[in-house]
Amino acid sequence: MALSTDESRRMADRLRTDSADLVATWVAKAGAPLTGRLSEGELRRQITELYGVLVAALDEGMTDLSAAPGGELRAVLADLSRGRARQGFSATETAVSVFTLKDALSGRADLADPAELRDFLSFNRFIDELGLFTFSSYSAAREELIADQAEQLLELSTPVVKLWEGVVAVPLVGTLDSARAQVVMERLLQALVDTGSPYAIIDITGVPAVDTQVAQHILKTVVAARLMGAECLISGIRPQIAQTIVALGIEFGDIATKATLADALRHVLRRSAARTGGRAEPVA
Amino acid sequence: MDRVPVLKLGDVLLVSIQVDLADKTTVQLEEDLSERIVATGARGVIIDISALDIVDSFVGRMLATIAAISRVLDAETVVVGMRPAVAITLVELGLSLHGIQTALNVERALEVLSRARDDDWIPPLDTEDDTAPAAP
Amino acid sequence: MTGDPGEEAQTQAVVSDQDVVRVRQLVRTAAVTAKLSLVDQTKVVTAASELARNTLVYGGGGSVQVRVVRQRRSGVRVELADDGPGIGDLELALTDGYTTGGGLGLGLSGARRLVDEFEIDTAPGRGTRISIVKWAR
Ligand SMILES: Nc1ncnc2c1ncn2[C@@H]1O[C@H](COP(=O)(O)OP(=O)(O)OP(=O)(O)O)[C@@H](O)[C@H]1O
Ligand SMILES: [Mg+2]
Secondary structure, three states, X not given: OOOXXXXXXXXXXXXXXXXXXHXXXXXXXXXXXXXXXXXXXXXXXXXXXXXXXXXXXXXXXXXXOOOHHHHHHHHHXXXXXXXXXXXXXXXXXXXXXXXXXXXXXXXXXOOOOXXXXXXXXXXXXXXXXXXXXXXXXXXXXXXHHHHHHHHHHHHHHOOOEEEEOOEEEXXXXXXXXXHHHHHHHHHHHHHHHHHOOOEEEEEEEEOOOOOHHXXXXXXXXXXXXXXXXXXXXXXXXXXXXXXXXXXXXXXXXXXXXXOOHHXXXXXXXXXXXXXXXXXXXXXX | OOOOOEEEEOOXXXXXXOOOOOHHHHHHHHHHHHHHHXXXXXXXXXXXXXXXXXXXXXXXXXXXXXXXXXXXXXXXEEEEOOOHHHHHHHHHHOOOOOOOEEEOOHHHHHHHHHHHHOOOOOOOOOOOOOOOOOOO | OOOOOOOOOEEEEEOOHHHHHHHHHHHHHHHHHOOOOXXXXXXXXXXXXXXXXXXXXXXXXXXXXXXXXXXXXXXXXXXXXXXXXXXXXXXXXXXXXXXXXXXXXXXXXXXXHHOOEEEEEEOOOOOEEEEEEEEOO
């Protein structure tokens, strides 16, 4: 427990006395390390909001940030961290906005008075807790951000396209690592369901090299597609890759492979025409 | 115990599994289906598993057994609607359901069955014509 | 954010095939809470289903604990325990296709492939305890 109930009430009182001046000092101290990268108005808004929920939580007798009355305060701190992480501020620059409340308070305490000194130390400990929380929600936000960006990159690099009515294709370009191969697999299979396509083509013309793991992923995709009732072809296997596949002893078994994407599409259209006795229609 | 209903559509039996299958229910379905194939003289069985969020080895084995039994009874079994996540998991588990016909949905399964029944039907020869000009 | 043991464990006795269904549901709920992707949810539920059935069929029944774990990443931990005959030759039991019960022999080996961590503690006459973890990616 960071504060006793009495201490939390006294802290609220202290924050309330001459509040305009306190907030102004806090904003000034918090703004210094940000060197003008955050507008004064924006910072003032953030500090004022933080000030408001802090006083409210203390009034409710919050003794610990993780206790129930701290809910809104935690949310505001997490928001602040998330925003700063997104704007590119460092974790320290973010936490400092909280820690500078200590500086703003220190000017107003009579530290020669033992009772005030004790309060002041407890307040400081409590503010440390707020700062640490800001720190950890900053890193969580940062990790989320990085994961999101990685995922966006993956999606950009693996477009699943509908080539023809009943035929989806994924042209792979660049190095295929295991994580990306897995994403491709999931997206391609989902596209089969979404478009009701019984044919899929994986074109690896743009892939410079294939290792055992990636080859395994492609094989698994083909088998999974089959389980779902679709047929999956592989096109664009370049001679070096064919050599690797053979050298690695990977069985491509009865999987249909074609030299080019065009050959694969032709093969599929002929098959589906034979199946339905009709003509496959190009996508409008 | 839940019992999975078996519907008859012409000479095709349609089973749409809508519940998380307990093992006894799975075994019961296997028995029900064999009996119904014989009793109705059905030529085809469609098992729709699009509502199943997992298929483990027990259900996988049931699907394989039904396919094998129906083949002996001169009927074809088509499993339809397997979800992508389920398919990926089954492959990783090591179950490839060899010899089981699959289709994306019931409509396509009916096509598969009518093709199989058409005695005049000859599999298309894959006459690759690689001397032909490439498709535009 | 340290090695927090995570949320409270949910315990499910496994004495009938309906209990195996309940284990699947518990694991699914935990996997959703732990923010696993749909494919990873499906993998861990399937693994748990295989193992819980083994607990029932070979272990003569037992119990399963399911919990959400939070460390650097979040995940699901499933622990199964029975006081059955135990497994004598573990390597053999973990081989694809090995079965003493007329199954496909894919439950144990397949479940191991589907998860990130797989620990098994078993010996003849001492029952079997298995713990698996699947982490959010
Ligand atoms: N909890 C257990 N207690 C005792 N023996 C076990 C236990 N779990 C597995 N075994 C042994 O290990 C063997 C392999 O188990 P596994 O789950 O891989 O295959 P299975 O259950 O026989 O078939 P499947 O799960 O594919 O339907 C079992 O046949 C059994 O002999
Ligand atoms: Mg088993």
